[in-house]
Amino acid sequence: MRSKLAPFAAVVVTAIGISLAGCSAGSSDSGDTVTITFGNWRTEDAALWEENVIPAFEESHPGIKVVYQPTDTNDYNAAIQSQIESGTGPDVIMCRPFDVNRAWITDGYFDNLKGLTSIANFTPTALAAWQGADGDPYCVPIASVLAGFYYNTAIFDELGLEVPTTMDEFTAVLKTIKDDGKYLPLALGSADGWQLSYNVLDSIGPNYWKGEDGRLGLIDGTKKMTDPDFVAAFQAFADLKPYLPEGYQSITYEDQMQLFTLGKAAIMADGSWDVTAASATGLELSVFAPPAVESGGQRYLQEMPDQGVGLNAESKNKAAATEFLEWLGSTDFQKIYVDKVPGFFSMGTEPVEYTNPLAQKFADLKVDALLTPRLQLDRLSAGSPPLDDNTWAVLQTILNDGVSAEDATNKLQTDLDSWYVPAG
Amino acid sequence: MIRAGARYRLLALFVLPALVVYVAFSVYPLISSVVLSFFDSDGPSGSIFIGLDNYVHLFVDPYTSERFWNALLNSAEFFGIHLLVEVPIGLLMAALLTSNTIRRSRGVYRTLLFIPATLSVVIVGFVWRLIINPLFGVVKFPLLGDAATALPTISLMSVWQYVGIPMIFLYTALIAIPDDILEASRIDGARAWQQFWRIKFPLILPQFGLIAILTYIWTFNGFDIVYALNGSAPGPNYATDILGTLFYRTFFGSSGQVADLDLGATIASVIFFIILIVTAAYFVVLQRRLKTYEL
Numbered sequence: 187m188r189s190k191l192a193p194f195a196a197v198v199v200t201a202i203g204i205s206l207a208g209c210s211a212g213s214s215d216s217g218d219t220v221t222i223t224f225g226n227w228r229t230e231d232a233a234l235w236e237e238n239v240i241p242a243f244e245e246s247h248p249g250i251k252v253v254y255q256p257t258d259t260n261d262y263n264a265a266i267q268s269q270i271e272s273g274t275g276p277d278v279i280m281c282r283p284f285d286v287n288r289a290w291i292t293d294g295y296f297d298n299l300k301g302l303t304s305i306a307n308f309t310p311t312a313l314a315a316w317q318g319a320d321g322d323p324y325c326v327p328i329a330s331v332l333a334g335f336y337y338n339t340a341i342f343d344e345l346g347l348e349v350p351t352t353m354d355e356f357t358a359v360l361k362t363i364k365d366d367g368k369y370l371p372l373a374l375g376s377a378d379g380w381q382l383s384y385n386v387l388d389s390i391g392p393n394y395w396k397g398e399d400g401r402l403g404l405i406d407g408t409k410k411m412t413d414p415d416f417v418a419a420f421q422a423f424a425d426l427k428p429y430l431p432e433g434y435q436s437i438t439y440e441d442q443m444q445l446f447t448l449g450k451a452a453i454m455a456d457g458s459w460d461v462t463a464a465s466a467t468g469l470e471l472s473v474f475a476p477p478a479v480e481s482g483g484q485r486y487l488q489e490m491p492d493q494g495v496g497l498n499a500e501s502k503n504k505a506a507a508t509e510f511l512e513w514l515g516s517t518d519f520q521k522i523y524v525d526k527v528p529g530f531f532s533m534g535t536e537p538v539e540y541t542n543p544l545a546q547k548f549a550d551l552k553v554d555a556l557l558t559p560r561l562q563l564d565r566l567s568a569g570s571p572p573l574d575d576n577t578w579a580v581l582q583t584i585l586n587d588g589v590s591a592e593d594a595t596n597k598l599q600t601d602l603d604s605w606y607v608p609a610g
Numbered sequence: 611m612i613r614a615g616a617r618y619r620l621l622a623l624f625v626l627p628a629l630v631v632y633v634a635f636s637v638y639p640l641i642s643s644v645v646l647s648f649f650d651s652d653g654p655s656g657s658i659f660i661g662l663d664n665y666v667h668l669f670v671d672p673y674t675s676e677r678f679w680n681a682l683l684n685s686a687e688f689f690g691i692h693l694l695v696e697v698p699i700g701l702l703m704a705a706l707l708t709s710n711t712i713r714r715s716r717g718v719y720r721t722l723l724f725i726p727a728t729l730s731v732v733i734v735g736f737v738w739r740l741i742i743n744p745l746f747g748v749v750k751f752p753l754l755g756d757a758a759t760a761l762p763t764i765s766l767m768s769v770w771q772y773v774g775i776p777m778i779f780l781y782t783a784l785i786a787i788p789d790d791i792l793e794a795s796r797i798d799g800a801r802a803w804q805q806f807w808r809i810k811f812p813l814i815l816p817q818f819g820l821i822a823i824l825t826y827i828w829t830f831n832g833f834d835i836v837y838a839l840n841g842s843a844p845g846p847n848y849a850t851d852i853l854g855t856l857f858y859r860t861f862f863g864s865s866g867q868v869a870d871l872d873l874g875a876t877i878a879s880v881i882f883f884i885i886l887i888v889t890a891a892y893f894v895v896l897q898r899r900l901k902t903y904e905l
Contacts, residue, residue: 260841264862267869289868377755379845433744435755435846441745571673572867579847586757586846601673 220506221251225269225276227262228493231527238526243513250506270295270498277501278510281325281494283315284563285572291318296496299323302508304515312533315491315559325494326515329523329530332458332548333389333488339470341369341452349474353390353422356477360429363452371429373451375437376585379578384490385455387423387581388560390476392486394419397558405565407608411599412592420591424584435586459492461529461544473544475551487555491533569605576601640882646875664876678877680848681856682884684761688852689829691765692772697821699769700776705806707777708784720781724774731771735838738767754839757849764850768835772828776821783814823892830885833858843867853881 228235232254240252255276257265263286269275279295281287290296299305300322305313308327316325337349345366350356363371376382395401395415403409410416431437431445446454447467456464464471478485495514501507513519520532528542531549540546566573580598583589647664651657668678703723707716726734742753742763753763787810795809833854836844842864844850859867861874 263864263869264858267862286863286868375755376846377752378841379843431745433750433752433755436742436744436752437755438739441743445745568868570867570870571677575843575864575867578843579845582846586755604673 219249219251220503221253222278222501222503222507222510223253223255223276224278224280224495224510225255225257225266226280226493226495227257227259228280229256229258232256234526239519239522242522243510243519246518247509247513250509252510266290266295270500273500275498275500277498277503277507279496279498280328281316281496283491283494283559285565285568287316287325287494287496288318288568291324294499296324297499297504299326299497299511302326302511302515304512307515307517307534307536309535312491315564316494316496325496326511327491327533328493328495328514329527330489330533331492331530332551333385333456333490334458334473334475334548334551335389336446336454336456336460336464336471336473338369338446338449338452339472341449345369345452347452350477352477352481352483353393353479357425360426360453364429369449370431370445370451371453372426372431373442373445373454374426374430375434375439375442376430376582377436377438377441379575379582381439381456382423382581382585383562383574383577384560385457386426387419387577388488388490388562389455390422391416391419391561392488392558393476393479393483394422395561396484397486397556401558401561401564404561405608411595411602417591417595420584420594423581424591427585430585457490458529458531458545458548461542461548465544471544473547473551475555485555487551487557488560489531489552489557490559492530566602566606571601571604573598573602643875644879644882646872647879649872651872652870664872665880668873668876668880674873677848677851677856678880681851681853684850685830685832685852685854687761688765688768688832689826691762692769692825692829693822695766696769696773696825697776697818699773700821701780703773703777704780704784705810707781709802723777726771727774729771731834732838734767734771735835738770739839755846757846760840760846760849764836764839767839768832771835776825779817779821780814783817784810787813819892819896823889826888827885830881853877853884857881 235254240254243252244250262280263282266275266279267290270279275295281290281296298318298320302323304326305323308323312327312330313323316323316327318324341347341363342349345362347359347362348355350359360371363369374382374386392400395403395409395413400409400415404411431451437445442451442454443456443460443463445451447464447469449469454464475485475487495511497504497507497511515534517534517536517538520534520536520538524530524532524538524545525541528540528545529548531540531545532538540549562572562574562577567575576598580589580594584591584594648659648661649657650660650663667674669675706712707720712719739754741747742749744750744752744755751759753759791809792805795805800808830853832852836850836852836855837858840850840855842855842859842862844852844855857874857877860870860877863869
C-alpha cells in the first residue's frame with residue numbers, strides 16, 4: 187500500500203512546494219508604508235529619478251515609497267502589454283503619446299484622470315496626446331521633447347559660417363563645409379529609419395506643410411501626402427543626400443553621435459533628449475532651429491509630447507498612486523524634473539527655468555515658432571500599415587535607392603488610403 | 611513481480627511530472643495560439659470567431675501579404691545561406707580535426723571553433739557591426755545598409771557564430787568510425803582523399819539529414835540576431851525582415867505600430883505549420899531511406 191502511494195505523494199508534495207514558492211513572492215507591504223511601482227522606458231534617467239525626483243516626493247509624502255521600474259524603450263510596449271494582460275503591471279505606467287496609448291486606453295489599461303486636481307495645470311493641447319476617445323485625460327503630461335540641429339561652433343567659426351535662417355542658407359552652409367573638405371557637413375546615416383523620420387523629416391518638414399495646418403489636414407482628410415507642400419518637404423529631405431558621409435547606409439544613430447562629438451562633423455540633426463550625450467565630450471556646441479523656407483517666413487518647430495504617466499486600472503494601491511500622480515502634475519515636480527533631466531521640457535502652463543545652457547538654447551528656439559508634434563503618430567498610425575513605420579522605410583528608400591519625393595509621398599498616401607478613414 | 615497493468619500505471623505516474631510541465635508550458639500555449647488565430651478580438655464587441663479570415667488577410671491583403679511574403683522569402687534565404695555555407699565549412703573543420711595533421715592541438719582547435727556558439731547573440735552582432743562599420747571598420751562598403759547585402763551579411767554573422775554546431779555533430783560521427791575499417795581501407799591502398807570520400811563520408815551521411823532539418827527549424831524560428839542588429843522593423847526597407855521579426859512586430863507592436871494579437875497568432879501558427887510540415891515530411895520520406903551501416 188505504502189509503496190504504491192509513495193511516488194504519487196512525491197508528485198503532490200512537489201506540486202504544493204512549487205505553488206507555495208509562487209505565492210510567497212507576492213505582496214510583502216508592511217503595515218505603514220505603501221510601495222508603488224512606476225513602470226517606464228527611461229532606463230537612461232534611472233539615477234536622476236532615484237536620486238533626485240523620487241526622494242523629493244517621498245520627503246513630502248511620508249508613508250509612500252516609489253520604485254522606479256524601467257524597461258528598455260524597444261521592449262517597453264511589449265513588456266507593459268504582457269504585464270497588464272497577466273495582471274502584474276506596475277501601479278503607475280508611463281504613457282506613449284497618441285495611437286499606442288489610445289489603444290491602451292481602449293483596452294482598459296488606465297483609469298480616467300479627469301478627477302485629478304493637477305490636470306488643471308495643463309492646456310488641452312498638452313493633454314491631447316493622452317486623450318481617450320471620450321476626450322478625457324488618461325495620463326498626466328510629464329515632458330515634451332524638441333528637435334533641431336546641433337552644430338559645432340568651433341567649426342562654424344573656423345569656416346566663418348553663420349547660423350542659417352532659410353533653407354537656401356542651410357544648403358549653402360552644407361555646401362561650404364563639403365567644399366572645404368576638412369569636416370563632414372552632416373552627421374547623418376540611414377541605418378536607423380526612425381530617426382530619419384523624427385529628427386529630420388519631422389524637423390524640416392513642418393516649415394513646408396505649415397505645422398498643424400498640414401498635420402491636422404491629413405487627419406481630417408482635407409490634405410493629402412501628395413499635395414505640393416508635402417512633396418516639397420520630402421524633396422527638401424532628399425536634397426540633403428549629397429551632404430551625407432560615405433557609407434551612410436550603414437551609419438547608425440550611435441555612429442552619428444560619435445562623428446559629431448569627436449568633432450568630425452559640423453552639424454547633427456537630433457532631438458533635445460541628447461543634450462547630455464552631445465555635450466559629454468566638452469565640445470563647443472549650440473543648436474539652431476530648422477530654418478524657414480523663405481526669408482522672413484513663419485518658422486515651425488517640432489515639439490513632441492513624449493512622456494505622460496497614467497494609473498493602472500488594476501492597481502491595488504490606487505490611493506497612493508493617485509497622490510503620486512497629483513504630485514507629478516504639480517509645478518514642484520516640473521521644477522525638479524527639467525532641472526535634473528536636461529533636454530526634456532515641461533508641458534505645464536507655469537514657466538520654469540532651465541539651468542542647462544544647451545537645454546535653455548533649445549527652449550529659446552520655441553520663441554516666434556509655431557509648435558507641432560510629429561506628423562505620423564496621431565491617428566495615422568493606428569492601422570496597418572502605420573504611417574509611422576511606413577515613413578521610416580520610405581525615407582530609407584529615398585536616400586538608399588534614389589526614390590523620388592513624388593513616388594515616396596504617393597506610396598505613403600496610397601497605403602494610408604487603404605485603411606484610414608478621415609476623422610473629420 | 612508487478613503485473614503488466616500496474617506496470618503501465620506506474621510508468622504513467624513517473625512520466626506525469628514531465629508531461630504536466632510539457633503540456634502546461636508547451637502544448638497548451640501552442641494550441642491556444644492556434645485557436646487565437648481563428649478569432650477577431652480587437653473589435654468593439656469582444657472576441658468573435660472568424661474562421662480563416664486572419665489567414666486570408668495575411669496571404670491576400672496588399673500591404674500585410676507584401677510584408678509576409680517578403681519575410682518568408684527572407685527566411686528562406688536565411689536558411690539557404692546557413693545550409694550552403696555552414697554545413698560545408700563544418701564538414702571541412704570536422705574533417706581537419708579528425709585528420710592526423712593536427713593531432714596534437716586538436717582539443718585547442720575544437721574549443722576555439724566552438725566558442726562563438728556559446729557567445730551571446732547580442733555580443734556577436736555588436737562585434738561584427740563594429741568590424742564592418744564604414745567609418746572605422748575594415749570595409750568602406752555599407753554592408754548592413756545596402757538592401758542587397760544586408761541579409762547575407764547578417765546570415766554570415768550567424769553562420770560564423772553557429773558553425774561549431776554542425777562541426778561537433780560531424781566530428782563525433784567521424785570519431786565514432788572504428789579504426790579497423792579505416793585500417794582495412796589503408797591496407798587496400800586507399801589514400802587520405804579516397805578514404806574520406808569513399809569510407810568516412812558515406813558513414814556520416816545520415817548526420818547531414820539531421821543537421822539540415824535542425825538548421826531549417828532554427829532558421830525559420832530565427833529572430834534574435836536580426837532583432838539585435840536591426841530592431842523590430844529591420845531595414846533597410848524591410849530587407850532583413852524575417853518571419854520571427856514580422857511576428858514580433860505584429861504581436862507586440864513596435865514604436866509606431868499598435869499590437870495585433872490575432873494577426874500575430876496567425877503568423878506564429880503559419881511559422882509552426884511551415885516547420886511542422888517540412889519536418890514531418892523529412893522524417894516520413896527521407897530519414898528512413900538514409901542508409902545506416904552497422905559498424
